[in-house]
Amino acid sequence: MRLGIEALSKALGPAGMARFMQQFEMGSGDYTRDRDQILGNPSIDEIFADIQEMQQEQQEEGGS
Known part of the structure; x- marks a missing residue:
């Protein structure tokens, strides 16, 4: 994890890394x-239809 943060800081600068980290959120659930x-689990035929x-x-x- 530390190496990732260091790489972000090097690539984006401290402010860019902070902005990236603020946008990043680990979701929850499955x-x-x-x-x-x-x-559901549609078949290919159902998707095509x-x-x-x-x-x-x-x-x-009247759309394309």
Whole structure:
């Protein structure tokens, strides 16, 4: 960890390193579990059908 902080400080300078560290946040939770709960486990055919449906809706709305 110390080497990483030293590398950041050398590359970004002390102020840049401080700004980087302020933006960096270790999240919490289990991304894979949460993603599966939100998205489920769609098949390739289901994903393709969803894409085609969105494209059709965009064309009907006059989008590209």
